[in-house]
Amino acid sequence: MKTTIRLLQNNDYPHVQDLDTGIEDDYVKDIFDRLIQGPSRLFGLFQDGQLVSIAGYTIYAGSYAMLGRLRSDRRWKGNGFSTSLMTHVLNAAFTLHSIKWAGANTQEHNLSAQRVIEKNGLSNYIILHGAVTKDTSALETGAKPWNPVTDLQRKRDWVQQTYVKSAQVFPYECYYPFPGSMDLFQDHDLEQWAFYENDDQTRVLITKTDQKKNHYLHAVYPWSDMATQPGLWETISSDYGRLKEQTGEDTYIWMDLTKEEAQTLPANHRFELPSPWLLYGIYKEEYEKLG
Structure with a gap:
């Protein structure tokens, strides 16, 4: 089986629509066109040509990258794809010369996302309502x-x-x-x-x-x-x-x-x-x- 990760483009929207994430009214699908341009980038992990996970970053104030939009197809969970994709996104953000700091926000109950983030070396800064x-x-x-x-x-x-x-x-x-x-x-x-x-x-x-x-x-x-x-x-x-x-x-x-x-x-x-x-x-x- 062949795994590839690449930047998503406009013509990838049907692949994103087909993801079975279990998230109702997912805003990522609503604003997909805005997440692949300007200060934002969205990456996809494909397994034998099928999109199974997405994640990206947005640049703030020129030197901060906020990672996020991590979504995985429920039919492919448990294969480590989320961790691999987040590693790729983090590396991509830090290849930008201006980026000094990268972060990620996740809710307190989202333990799976926290594990992915921590595996990539990020430390918890603060918990906020x-x-x-x-x-x-x-x-x-x-x-x-x-x-x-x-x-x-x-x-x-x-x-x-x-x-x-x-x-x-x-x-x-x-x-x-x-x-x-x-x-x-x-x-x-x-x-x-x-x-x-x-x-x-x-x-x-x-x-x-x-x-x-x-x-x-x-x-x-x-x-x-x-x-x-x-x-x-x-x-x-x-x-x-x-x-x-x-x-x-x-x-x-x-x-x-x-x-x-x-x-x-x-x-x-x-x-x-x-x-x-x-x-x-x-x-x-x-x-x-x-x-």
Whole structure:
């Protein structure tokens, strides 16, 4: 039996449609054309000409590769194809000169995907809930909202202090967190994102907009004391209200919360806390040492 791995093209769509993955309404099939161009690539593993597994990567901020879209035909599972394909995708990502770090996100209950990722040398960075809500009233205290930060250098100073120096994980988009570096904080992004700081300038909040089917105000707060900061939630609520006026009812607040942070929410909070995601990753120099 002959096994081959290659980049998928437009004319491979019928092969992808024929995969028996058991996933209902698989978004990969819906946006296949977008996953094979631009910053994304999709690879297929073929057994004697039959597509049995797919996976790919997308480039973010020029130097980060997020691996994913791993799908296997249920009739061919147990043959190690997923691990072989992920190894190929990871190698392909790191052949790109600009890529410094590659990662993968999988839900906590997806043990098979975690095994594939770990076999390729990636380490777990953090576990995060993608928490969403339309109502922050349980956390509001009536305090005044925080002060907007408009100076670009002040924004640079904040991200340098909170994310870059420590390489703390920064949620660059909904579903896509990465270890911090200045590559994630280009001036055009900093100018577009809203920054707010409290009166004594010891805390900062970043808000930005995202769309993953629904519209989101993505609120980013780099500390674990979010339940005790007067004015924080009033600031988030104010920005959310302005966004909702523009985008309509299918608009939510999104915050990436660790399990420990989720436990600090009051009992009457209105956040939905779906199964958390595990972020895995590896830097190129670490991967090269693995041989």
